[in-house]
Amino acid sequence: MRVLAILNQKGGVGKTTTAVNLGAALVARGRRVLLVDADPQGNLTDHLGVDPARIEESLYDVLLEGVPARQAVVSTATAGLDVLPSHADLAAAEQELAPELGRELRLRRALLGLGPDAYDWVLLDCPPSLGLLSLNAMAAAGAVLITLQTEYFALRGLGQLDQIVRMVREHVNPALGLLGILPTLVNPVTNLAREVIDEVRTHYGEVVFATRIRQNVRLAEAPGHQTHIFAYDPACPGAADYRALAEEVLARAAQVPDLVPEAPPAPPPAARLRFERVPRTPLPDLVAEAVPEGPPGTLPGAPPAR
Ligand SMILES: Nc1ncnc2c1ncn2[C@@H]1O[C@H](COP(=O)(O)OP(=O)(O)OP(=O)(O)O)[C@@H](O)[C@H]1O
Ligand SMILES: [Mg+2]
Structure with a gap:
């Protein structure tokens, strides 16, 4: 079971859109996928139309009440694509976890409790901050995928993220890798996106995915229809981009070690x-x-003496 954290401390840079549509593209390639909504905003949970009335237990209960992850998982309309939903309660989790022992390892332990073969891929949709929820995601993951909105100051936050990933690797999760940096919300008409991508490539080289996710209104519409892009409009450019990303992620899969229990x-x-x-x-x-x-x-x- 490979666990990938989709991370960026900036808001609105395509993390949730990527978790949902990369997950669905991996399912289309025959993989079993669990999407974990680690964001108190609950956008991923809403995006896939998980009815709040159906949520008896959420990630909050898993992290703070010791509820087994399997008990909180719900299925979606797409076979092979499951969700561990978020709930507004999760907003309090950062404070409530703070004094707890092993607070950064709660999600890792919960995912280990699913067993090694429950899913092929687990995608963790992180909130736009680097607090305890994102730390739990980095502690559980074999690798991180950073979504990068191709705007002028894109590189600024990237240095800080790179440093945090290194610190987590040194102190919490030695297996954590950086799978790739994904340019998102790319405007194919202007030169700006190309210039930003060139600059990021100068600093990070091949870590930057060859796939770029173009701006495509169909991607923004799909959540309103409570589904992923392949159910909403499989022929649109957004679907093509996420299909290409899934190919690239599968080609790099060996860089995401399986989740295994380890000594501290x-x-x-x-x-x-x-x-x-x-x-x-x-x-x-x-x-x-x-x-x-x-x-x-x-x-x-x-x-x-003088
Ligand atoms: N490629 C795209 N083309 C058009 N709209 C997009 C694209 N990717 C994302 N969006 C839209 O941009 C908004 C932000 O995207 P998303 O929610 O995926 O970002 P996020 O990083 O998860 O944000 P947050 O940090 O707030 O959770 C959403 O309304 C989404 O539908
Ligand atoms: Mg989000």
């Missing part, structure tokens, strides 16, 4: 160092070495 990560080197140093050096020796004796009659370490 080793403590950071700084903590180990301090622990090793303190008990070994007896204090009196340290003082004798560090502070040279002054002439008779002065205190050890006192400055020489």
Whole structure:
């Protein structure tokens, strides 16, 4: 089971649209897919027409009440495409999780509880922030897919994201990779998108997907019809773009390690160092070495008399 977090701290950059339509494109390629709505806004849950009346348990209950993920999962109109829904309660999850032990590993443990073969792919739709919900997603994922709206300041947030992914890899999830950066909402008419993509490629090279998701009003209309693009308008450019993305993601699948239970990560080197140093050096020796004796009659370490 490969877990992919769809991430960007900016709002409105195509994360949810990508989770839904990449998920549906993977199902069309014969994969079993679970979409996890990790955003309290619940856009993914609404997008796929999951009736709030049908939601007895949501991601909130999974993360905070210990409800098994399987119990909260609902099916969609597309066979093979399931949703772990969000609920407005999830807005409180960041504060409620803060004092809890292992707070960043809750989602990872919940997904492990599904068993290794429940799904081929799990796509995590993150909120537009880098709080505990996004951290839970990065701790559970084998890789991150960053959606990048091709606008002028696109590169600014990217450096911070790159740094956060590195920190999570170092301290929480050593297996976390960066699967790719996906240009979204690309306006094919202007030069701006091309210039932005060229600049991102200069910095990140082949990590940038060859697929670009063009602006296409059909993609924006599909949520109003409570379905994905392949059920709404399979012949539109948006459907073609997400089909191409699914091909590219499958070609890079080996970069997304399977979710497996692991031993907790080793403590950071700084903590180990301090622990090793303190008990070994007896204090009196340290003082004798560090502070040279002054002439008779002065205190050890006192400055020489002028
Ligand atoms: N390629 C596209 N063409 C046209 N409209 C798009 C496209 N991609 C996304 N949209 C629309 O842009 C808006 C923002 O997209 P989306 O909800 O996927 O972004 P998001 O990153 O998930 O936002 P948030 O951070 O608020 O969750 C939505 O109204 C969506 O329908
Ligand atoms: Mg969203």
